[in-house]
Amino acid sequence: MVLHDANDVYTQIIASLQCGTPRCPCHRGGNVHCPSHEDANPSLSVKLEGDKVLLCCHAGCSQEQVIAALKERGLWYSPKPGSNGFKPQAKRYLVRLAATGEAVGYQVRLDTATGKRIWWEQAAGVKGLPEGVSPEDLALWGVERLDKHPGATVILLEGIAKAEAIQEQLDPEEFVALGGYGASTLPGEASLRPLVGRSVIVVPDADESGLRWAQQVLVRLWQLGANPEQLKIVLGYDIADFKRSLPELIRRKAKPVSVEQLESWGGLKPTTNNIDVSVVGFPDIEPKPTTNNYSRPLVGSWLLSGPQLLEAAKEQSSIEYLPLLGEEGFVVRGWSHLLAGYPRVGKTELLLGLVAERTQAGDKILYLTEEPQSIWAVRAARLRDKLDWSNFTLGLALGVDPAQLLEAVKTSDADLVIVDSIRNLLRPRDETDNSELARLINPWIVACREAGRTLILVHHTRKGGGDHGEGIAGGHALLGAVDIALELTYDKVESRRVLTSYARVIPGRQLAYELSPEGDLRALGSPAAVELRQLQARIQEVLDEAGDWLTTREVRAALGEPQPSDEQVRQALLGLARAGQIERDPDLSTEARGKVVRWRSGQVPTTNNKNTYVVGSWKCSGSSQSEPAEQLEWDPPLDDPEQFEAYLDGIFGPSSRRQTSQSPETSQGQTCYVIDPDEIRQKVDEIEEELRRLGL
Incomplete structure (x- = not known):
């Protein structure tokens, strides 16, 4: 489990330090069991305040002891990816x-x-299985162990990794764990035949997809001659995340399968509303317990208990963005998207930029288009070297029945599905009818969501436009x-x-982009940043033409x-000065508050004083009351030296760290407050560290 933010850490601690006793106070939203000592009575207080997790053991353990115990259990912050923490790991399973x-x-x-990615690969490194071989033809992973343990009960799971992890916790003389190849692959007869005659x-x-897979596997075993009395099913548990003894779970929660259920699942008999089979075909699901049992099962495959939702939250460590023109924040893997724009604004060209990036990264694309092959042939000639065409499938979908298009999506191996556009391919009779829109769109969203596919639906905008998606x-x-709506405008x-x-x-x-002279789409940044750069160009022209110092007001x-x-x-002037394109008086090493600031075109000269920075001053008239120097513009206003002292104390600490001196440059005298540069650099480092911690 990779934990990077406080919410993940808090959720993981609460879920993991609750015990299995339903009536224990740890289930009532109070303290949980401290991991650093034997804690029969929950004594660890865990609170989430902003971006911090606060810990306090009321039994006397120090915070260092508690955090050390949490780290041993993997319940504390993980190292950042790419440091010495999580690194991508690939594992190859021979089939x-x-x-x-x-x-x-x-x-x-x-x-x-x-997250995870799974694919097939041949011995020579070629992706995919050999021609003529499908996953249904493959032997179940781990089947060779059956001969070594003839009396063991078979535990059949959807995937290899889970079967491998489960077997490590089981005695092979009692249980042998075998793995399939995902809920989308039903093992063939040759794969399941070694299980006939054994307890399974x-x-x-x-x-829901897991439930359907399990039902079909059991029906196929029965059709191959397996004794129904030897077939059982465990429902409502993600067995790899179960915190207690796995043999205990299997013995208590494995439910027998009746012939009536097998007939129903196999389509040989309609479902009935009897005690064994529900009206929707869910077999013998255990009633919802009345206690607050953390391990209670699903009421149905579409219902999650609160603790199960917390378990899912722990696995959702972060959001995987798919870069669009190199920018994140617009497209998320596995989510549904709507891209809307006025006709001819460039929606398809923008999507092709995304397609080029994703095919090169190895994602498979299914692009359903309303345009003819001749237009796409022109695009293909222009984009010949920018796409990995082996990962791209184009559907000339205009006029094809929408139900046929949806079925093609369900059977596709695409990672990203694009429907361009809703109006001409899904063919709503009335775009203003919300009921009809929901009827047309929701099946597409569900199909892609269940398969983990990213969906982008293309649509148009109103002539009058509107804000906030209107x-x-x-x-x-x-x-x-949809999960994300994208609006493209001129x-x-x-x-x-x-x-x-x-x-x-x-x-x-928001992202502004342009078509480069080479014909590529080039991201420019946020519109605000683009406007700033344009303003800086205008300011540079003004200063070049003036050839002398101008105040900020004169520049404007x-x-x-x-x-x-x-x-x-x-802001534009400061950006130019920091880039060395214009010069500021006083220079950037000197505090400018309270002074008339002037600017001119040219390189910024280096300061003669490399040891100190003057950050503020007052001129003294000889009376006990000091007066601010001319043109002081403090924010917030500072009317006297005491306020200025407090202002500096708030930034740099006690005034004992500063020096004061009398300036010989004025007959009346001037008190200068001088800050060591190392203090300034230290303060900047502290601010930057705080921003990084906040994710800004």
């Missing part, structure tokens, strides 16, 4: 034909900080159905476009229309 035992390749699993317990994942054409159900500059995102749980973003006046704000001008 053989069930009929002959011949090795035909590997299933490769790559675990990363953001099928343990699917706690989801410009998207049609009923509001379209905007509400910029003031003809060759530029602006992409705006509206998302459920991630912040919205010389810019003309459109007139930027004072703050925009100040």
